[in-house]
Amino acid sequence: MLYREAGDFKTSYVADGQTFPIRFDRWRYYAVLAVAFGIVPFVVNDYWANAVLLPFLIYAIAAIGLNILTGYCGQVSLGTGGFMAVGAYACYKLMTAFPDVSILIHIVLAGGVTAAVGVLFGLPSLRIKGFYLAVATLAAQFFLVWLFNKVPWFYNYSASGQITAPERTVLGVAVTGPEAPAWAAYLVCLVFVTLVALVGRNLTRGKQGRQWMAIRDMDIAAEIIGVNPLAAKLSAFAVSSFFIGIAGALFFGVYLGAVEVGEAFGIQKSFLILFMVIIGGLGSIFGSFAGAAFLVLLPVFLKNVLVGALGWPSDLAAHFELVIVGGLIIVFLVAEPHGLAQLWRLAKEKLRLWPFPY
């Protein structure tokens, strides 16, 4: 009824090529942005920010990053946790070495450092593919975690090996450290998520994204039609690691405030983000958000229902959480092997044909 193209005439190529060609979709997108920027910061409290929104936004950035590499360019990576650690430690070293420079610049620079490291570990992808590449990136994961544990310079020789974010401000408002108000931390993450999603979306539907997808679909054919595999694969590693580095810097600086590399950026983090991408949908920006929401929000939601509303013992609830989340993953992947994004896509198709979907 509302969701259709009929009557929405495009009169220019720009209008025709926009991200949301359907008017209703566009309005929904603006509405989400308006709520996220205009309403949520005024009502958000510590619990909502620290337990729900910040992890969701930060994991969404990491999932977009991994989606570019795995979903769009077809290079399986298990090094996400390690790359997030690079972002976090780069941010920490920069924050403590240059305390007067804005934290926002440090976060972007941390992304840059991670991009360089990502390209380095992406080099083997030129020779090895598929599962073999996954093992090579697994090596990156273990090497990076080991490195940050082993070399005291990275954690400024602190006795415990932990890194702790000092307080840094943006426009006079603290965004890192314990005094940071919930809305400020939330807004910083939101701005980064919005930028990353915009850049990611536009990269993937342009020339660069088409090259990545050509490599993903069949690299030999792509090479024959003129795609340079070196440039395509390494640029995918660079962009992906850049986003993941930003996610790592935010994860450490804004969200947790203190991290320990083995615990926060271990192999389980790599798997978690890979699962987000697979459940959300490979090769979809929306899927990254959906996957992050599924794996971050659902456990918190279940916990609140089981322990808070139903009054179950916390250990029973924790075990059931695993059962329910695991069960839902199977249900969703059986119902739609291409992830939540594909379900959304099908729903949109049916809406367009409503009331006579087939």
Next chain:
Amino acid sequence: MKTKLTAAAMAACMAAGPALADLVFPDLSYRTGPYAAGGIPFSDGYRDYFTLVNERDGGIGGVEARVIECETGYNTEKGVECYEATKGEGALVYQPLSTGITYQLIPKVQADGIPLHTMGYGRTSAKNGEVFEWVFNYPANYWDAASVAIKHLLDENGGDLSGKDITLLYHNSAYGKEPIRTLEDLSEKHGYNLSTIAVDHPGQEQKSQWLRIRRERPDYVIMWGWGVMNQVAIQEAANVRFPMENFIGNWWAGAEHDVTPAGDAADGYKALNMNRIADYPVFDDIQEYVVDAGLAAGDGSNVGKVLYTRGMYAAMLAVEAAKTAQEMHGTAQIDAAMMRDGMEALEMTEAKMEELGMAGIGPEFAVSCSNHGGSGGGIVQQWNASAGEWEPITDYIQPDDAVLDPLVEEDSMAFAEENDIELRCGES
């Protein structure tokens, strides 16, 4: 999703209800994951003691204690979630039983004004109350533990450790790295050779570490382990025939479930403890008022075990601090700031412990503005496999404060400088 979540959160709030007349003690426990073996008995002891106080004494100073349990899984992200979820309920003190979560919470509790009590774990330099206003780690901390272990070895060797080889086997995390500095400084003083071997989380795979120990044949192995790492290490030590009486765990590596999997081979294994394990009268009360009444947090099988005792001890210290706070402020309905005052004025004496039905369960100590760390004493206990019990083999050993105090001073001052904290206590 969002509306559903809001509804659920609201339902949760309404279900919990803002009952005004109770004292809230959140219990950030972990009953799942690789560290659950230690988390369950501790949490059982913690909760059961509050239940006992409610049932037997009608609460603390007439006000019921309410424990909110929140599952962290020893995971820092979930720990933060638990902290944020419970702090609005009027939480009086946090005891997360995890060094990683402690490091997350130290800045947060200072900003929110809620005391944090990390008994025998956490950030050692929080002992310096001049810097850490809201953080307490009495009665003892990691550096105390390291010093106590070395002192015990000194006693065994007639006061001379020069030339001995000591290996530290540690959990590769903030927790395990804590004692390294102290052991290094002590090695300079006493002339032993220290080598360190890390075990990565969760510690189920230690073949290469024990191979190295077998090759190097150190005189003593000190272990900083937790969770499944302890059981594996003791089993591996038995496999390479390392003499158990030369193998000393810290107080987080010395519970029944750590030694029983290795069976008789674990006989003679030593561990530190901050509590003396004995059959205290208070356990009879717990049996009567809590377990038999069907109010126990667990199935009641853990009563009297090492970590259960420690959890109960932690709860007892919190209750005593709350009582002290009630006396100081003349009101039964204390808040977090008053609780902090109570913790800072807490004094544990033999007479007090005896009155509570647990004579000699912990060292005597008094907390003060500048000393949040208590006396630091610990005992050494030894596992008797045939009897299936831990036997204390020493009295409370005092740590070497001449070595520890400068280290605490240095580390806490670095923190104060980083965070622009002014020293509180004036001239002390």
